[in-house]
Amino acid sequence: GEDVEQSLFLSVREGDSSVINCTYTDSSSTYLYWYKQEPGAGLQLLTYIFSNMDMKQDQRLTVLLNKKDKHLSLRIADTQTGDSAIYFCAEARGNDYKLSFGAGTTVTVRA
Amino acid sequence: NAGVMQNPRHLVRRRGQEARLRCSPVKGHSHVYWYRQLPEEGLKFMVYLQKENIIDESGMPKERFSAEFPKEGPSILRIQQVVRGDSAAYFCASSPQSGNTEAFFGQGTRLTVV
Numbered sequence: 001g002e003d004v005e006q007s008l009f010l011s012v013r014e015g016d017s018s019v020i021n022c023t024y025t026d027s028s029s030t031y032l033y034w035y036k037q038e039p040g041a042g043l044q045l046l047t048y049i050f051s052n053m054d055m056k057q058d059q060r061l062t063v064l065l066n067k068k069d070k071h072l073s074l075r076i077a078d079t080q081t082g083d084s085a086i087y088f089c090a091e092a093r094g095n096d097y098k099l100s101f102g103a104g105t106t107v108t109v110r111a
Numbered sequence: 112n113a114g115v116m117q118n119p120r121h122l123v124r125r126r127g128q129e130a131r132l133r134c135s136p137v138k139g140h141s142h143v144y145w146y147r148q149l150p151e152e153g154l155k156f157m158v159y160l161q162k163e164n165i166i167d168e169s170g171m172p173k174e175r176f177s178a179e180f181p182k183e184g185p186s187i188l189r190i191q192q193v194v195r196g197d198s199a200a201y202f203c204a205s206s207p208q209s210g211n212t213e214a215f216f217g218q219g220t221r222l223t224v225v
Contacts, residue, residue: 098167101153104153
């Protein structure tokens with residue numbers, strides 16, 4: 001199985017908040033990342049959080065980190081149709097260039 | 112962004128043929144990373160290269176796979192004698208220095224082995 005786990009699908013109504021959850025296994029992870037992949041495009045870095053932080057907010061995005069439970073979440077406020085994409089959670093272990101990714105959560109925004 | 116360019120976008124090879132995947136990093140980036148994504152799995156690290164040097168190839172299969180990043184030109188991921196299990200999406204990323212907070216990913220090359 002994956003070391004980084006995330007649910008595969010999320011459906012949300014336009015205007016509602018989306019919450020994408022992720023669990024990881026390595027307590028020594030230094031950085032945790034959220035990437036977005038739109039159809040036919042590469043992975044776009046959305047945001048990242050350093051392991052000594054609990055929360056990071058960036059406009060509509062809020063990242064919460066629970067180190068004790070090794071749980072990471074991404075909240076998207078006021079979800080729009082342009083937010084429909086695959087969202088990947090990733091952790092950096094030791095050398096921060098080597099990322100471990102989850103399988104991705106496909107978010108579908110419905111009108 | 113116009114950044115990392117990978118080609119081809121789609122590649123079909125018969126079993127036993129060679130596959131060559133190209134990655135042109137963002138201009139000025141000297142660090143390149145290759146990842147592989149098998150169906151319904153997350154991306155797995157394969158190799159980290161700087162110009163003319165392989166820094167970390169701990170994720171590369173021991174046989175048939177090789178990577179290079181020459182002084183001039185794109186980075187190449189080469190798979191010899193492909194097998195069906197090599198079918199995957201191969202992503203390249205580049206950064207101006209080591210680390211991922213400034214890394215940009217390409218669109219990926221989807222390799223299908225028939």
